[in-house]
Every structure is written in C-alpha cells, then in structure tokens.
Amino acid sequence: MPSNIKANGVDLDTLFAPHVVNDAAYATGYKVGGVDISNRYDPLANAANQNKGSRIPALGIKTTNSSWPDNTDLASIFCGNILQYSTAASLTSSTTTGWGSISQLIHEVSVTFATAQARSDFFFFGGRIILSASRTGGTVSANNTAFSNMLANAGMINFYDAGTYATGTGTVAASIGNSSLTSSFQQIYFTTSSALYSNDYYKIEGRTSSSNVLLFRMTFQNGGAGFVADTLNGTLTSNVAHRRYPAQAAPAVANTIPLP
Numbered sequence: 001m002p003s004n005i006k007a008n009g010v011d012l013d014t015l016f017a018p019h020v021v022n023d024a025a026y027a028t029g030y031k032v033g034g035v036d037i038s039n040r041y042d043p044l045a046n047a048a049n050q051n052k053g054s055r056i057p058a059l060g061i062k063t064t065n066s067s068w069p070d071n072t073d074l075a076s077i078f079c080g081n082i083l084q085y086s087t088a089a090s091l092t093s094s095t096t097t098g099w100g101s102i103s104q105l106i107h108e109v110s111v112t113f114a115t116a117q118a119r120s121d122f123f124f125f126g127g128r129i130i131l132s133a134s135r136t137g138g139t140v141s142a143n144n145t146a147f148s149n150m151l152a153n154a155g156m157i158n159f160y161d162a163g164t165y166a167t168g169t170g171t172v173a174a175s176i177g178n179s180s181l182t183s184s185f186q187q188i189y190f191t192t193s194s195a196l197y198s199n200d201y202y203k204i205e206g207r208t209s210s211s212n213v214l215l216f217r218m219t220f221q222n223g224g225a226g227f228v229a230d231t232l233n234g235t236l237t238s239n240v241a242h243r244r245y246p247a248q249a250a251p252a253v254a255n256t257i258p259l260p
Contacts, residue, residue, distance in 0.1 A: 003032045003040065007059035015056060016041035017079040020048035024077050029064030041078040053161040053177075054126035056080035056245065080126055080245070087130070087243040090253035097260050098138075098233035099222035107238040108217040108257035116211035118249060123161035123178040125245040131157045131189075131204055131216065132241075138234025143197055143222070147232055150193040150202060156241075157189045157204055159216075164188040170202075181208050185217060197230075199223020215256065216240070 003012045024038040025045060032040060042051045058073040068077075093107050111129055113119035132155070135148045155168025163177040170191030185205040193200035203219040222232045240253050 001033070003037065005030055005032070005037070005061070007061055012037070012041070012074070013081075015059070015081055015084070016074075017047075017051045017054060017081050018042065020051070022046040026063075026067035027065050028068070028074065028077065030061075030074075043077060044079050045077075047079050049158070049165045049167075050082060051079035052163070052165065053123070054079040054082060054085070055124060056084070057125070057247070082126075082243075085126060085243050085245055087241060088250065089239065089241045090250070091240045091255065092237060093255055093259045094235055094237040095259035096233070096235050098231075104219055104221040105236060105259055106217060106219055106257055107259045108215060108255070109240055110209060110254050110256050111214040111216065111240075111242075112252045112254070113212045114249060119178070119212050119214075119251075122244060122248045122251065125248055126243070127160070127245065127248060128243040129159040129214070129216065129251075130241040130243060131159070131218065132239045133202065133218065133220070134237050134239075136235050136237075139231050141231040143200070143230040143232045144234055146193045146197040147200055147222075148234075150191060150200060154189070154191050154202060158243075159188060159206065176206070178214075181206055181214065183208050185215075197223065200232075217257075 005012045019040055020042050024043040027036040027038050030037050056075050059075045061074045063072045133151045135151055138144050153169045155166050157166045161178050163174045164172045166172050173188045176186055176188050185207045188206050189204040191202050192198050200223050201221045205217045207215050209215050218238050244250055
C-alpha cells in the first residue's frame with residue numbers, strides 16, 4: 001500500500017528507502033494506516049549499508065513532532081530510495097602479466113569532479129565510488145585459485161561520504177570516506193588470501209590530490225606460499241564504477257597507474 005503522502009506528486013514510498021532494521025529517532029507526525037512513518041523508511045542516522053548517506057534534496061515536507069528541531073524536512077531524516085540512483089562502470093584495467101614469487105601489481109586511478117562543490121554534492125547526495133577486482137584464467141595452481149577466491153570474496157568496496165563498506169569480507173575503514181580523506185594515502189580496505197597464501201593480499205587506499213580530485217590505489221600482492229614460489233598468473237582485472245543521484249554529474253575517472 002503506498003503511503004499516499006506525496007511530494008511534488010511523487011509518493012514517499014518511491015522517494016525513500018524501505019525500512020530495514022532501525023527506526024528514526026522520533027515520530028514524524030505523519031502516519032500511514034495509523035502508524036507513524038518513523039519505522040516505514042530507513043533513517044539516515046542509522047542506515048543499512050546500501051542506504052548509508054543516500055540523501056535526496058529537501059521535499060518541503062516538515063515534521064510536526066516537536067521532538068525534532070524546527071523545520072526538519074523529511075529528506076534530512078530518511079534515506080533516499082536507491083532505485084532513484086544510477087550505477088555505471090567508469091573504468092576497467094586488466095593485465096596478463098604474471099607475478100614473480102614475491103611481487104605486487106598496482107592500479108591507481110584519479111576521480112575528477114568539475115569543482116570542489118561538485119565533489120561535495122556528489123557524495124552528500126549518496127554518491128559512491130565502487131571498486132572491485134577479479135582474476136581469471138591462467139594455469140591450474142592452488143595460488144591462482146586462492147587469489148581468485150580472495151578477490152571474489154571481497155565483493156564490491158563502496159566509498160561514500162562518511163565511510164567505506166564492502167559487500168563481501170575483509171577489513172574496511174568504516175569511518176574513512178570523502179569527508180575525511182587527506183592528502184596522504186589512507187587504507188580503506190584490506191583482505192588476505194587463504195592460510196597457505198596468507199601473504200597474498202588486496203589493499204585499497206585513497207587520498208585527495210586537490211579539492212576536486214581523488215586518487216585510489218589498488219595493490220595486488222603475491223607473497224608466495226611461505227618460502228616456496230607458486231604460480232600466480234592469468235588475467236587480473238581492476239574495476240571502478242560509480243553510483244550517483246540523477247541531479248549530480250558523474251566524475252571523470254582515469255588511470256594514473258594502469259595495471260602493467
């Protein structure tokens with residue numbers, strides 16, 4: 001059943017993300033079927049990963065509950081529905097260069113916005129830079145299998161306004177996002193391979209290059225199996241995508257260090 005509460009002719013159920021786990025801090029004063037919408041939509045203050053930071057522009061519909069500050073727009077309480085956003089591939093870099101027994105391959109990209117304000121707006125309204133990687137083909141070896149599994153298990157690493165999260169396993173810098181990047185590289189994601197190949201790792205770092213340019217560096221490390229060299233080859237692919245709110249321009253993504 002739609003909410004039958006509309007902003008510019010569009011139902012709130014279309015504009016806001018469905019409720020996942022947490023409720024808004026207070027009742028809003030708007031009800032559907034006699035129940036306040038505080039538990040109908042995902043709140044920005046405590047959102048599920050896929051909705052984090054997904055703001056939409058103000059709707060002009062204000063809370064009527066005095067627990068909220070005066071003139072609190074519903075768009076500053078609830079996450080925007082991700083179905084309004086578009087996700088597109090930005091860049092892919094691949095290589096068939098094999099690693100040595102202990103070596104690494106690096107992929108680095110720049111993400112350029114028209115202005116510093118465009119960068120701020122892109123992330124403020126729920127924009128994301130999405131990073132992923134894969135390894136395919138090559139010879140049959142335990143290291144190849146382990147490395148492929150490591151990258152597949154990482155899933156997609158999502159960098160957003162206030163932090164980073166992964167759709168798979170690994171360690172993320174949950175509080176390092178666009179608003180906290182500095183001019184020095186900071187690790188935002190790290191994962192290692194299976195026990196025998198625990199010296200293999202996949203690492204992502206980010207930093208600012210200027211007020212409107214970000215840099216991301218992906219490191220693919222082959223540590224070998226203990227002190228014994230093992231084959232790691234095939235095609236390594238590193239992907240960059242973005243998610244944006246329709247009113248925001250997509251950034252320009254370019255290789256600064258392509259995979260060799």
